Amino acid sequence: MAGHSKWANIQHRKGRQDEKRQRIWTRVVREIMVAARTGGGDVSANPRLRLAIEKAKAANMPADTIKRNVDKATGNLEGVSYEEIRYEGYGIGGAAVIVDTMTDNRVRTVAEMRHAFSKHGGNLGTEGSVAFQFKNCGQLIFAPGTDEDKVMEVALDAGAEDVITDEEGAIEVLTAPADFEAVKNALEAAGLVADMAEVTMRAENTIALTGEDAAKMQKLLDILEDLDDVQNVFHNADIEE
DSSP states (O other), X not given: OOSSOHHHHHHHHHHHHHXXXXXXXXXXXXXXHHHHHHHOSOGGGOHHHHHHHHHHHHTTOOXXXXXXXXXXXXXXXXXXXXXXXXXXXXOGGGOXXXXXXXXXXXXXXXXXXXXXXXXXXXXXXXXXXXXXXXXXXXXXXXXXXXXXXXXXXXXXXXXXXXXXXXXXXXXXXXXXXXXXXXXXXXXXXXXXXXXXXXXXXXXXXXXXXXXXXXHHHHHHHHHHHHSTTEEEEEEOEEEOO
């Protein structure tokens, strides 16, 4: 990525996530419920539910809380029904933004999206307006200093599509979404635990933002991530620290 360290971007994002730890349970619960509702409550037959439960355990969610939400989603308990809605728009300098939400009130959510974008210098777009600039893929990122040859060997043998090392020495493993879990498991079995591992929307190209534009873009992203219905925010801005 141009302008500054990609690794710094990753660390900044992790820091933001850590600051919002209290929100993680809410988001993970919604992911569990939607995954269970769409793919069933059998963890062995539902990869999306397995990943959601893994996130829940990483956030120290009690097992009975996990089970209760799976039961709600599969009809064994009465609960709120969430739907997934993706919004697309533009931020500062034409940077592309994708926002994935889970909501029980579509009208409320779209109003919040429109307000957040317009108030903070962005523009809410139509479906498909920016999605073509991203690739849906599995992404695992390893810190500089990780054994590049070992990561490459294990990842490619397990079915990864590509392994990229940046100028800082951070290693990025890319997979098809369906192969993400197998590649992640193979790497962990070899003692290689990624600093970040997720199925994501990865920007194909980035837009470098500096100074006031960088600050404005970060503000927009922070506002979007703070909305209760938001699960994930993806963008192609390379924001200068």
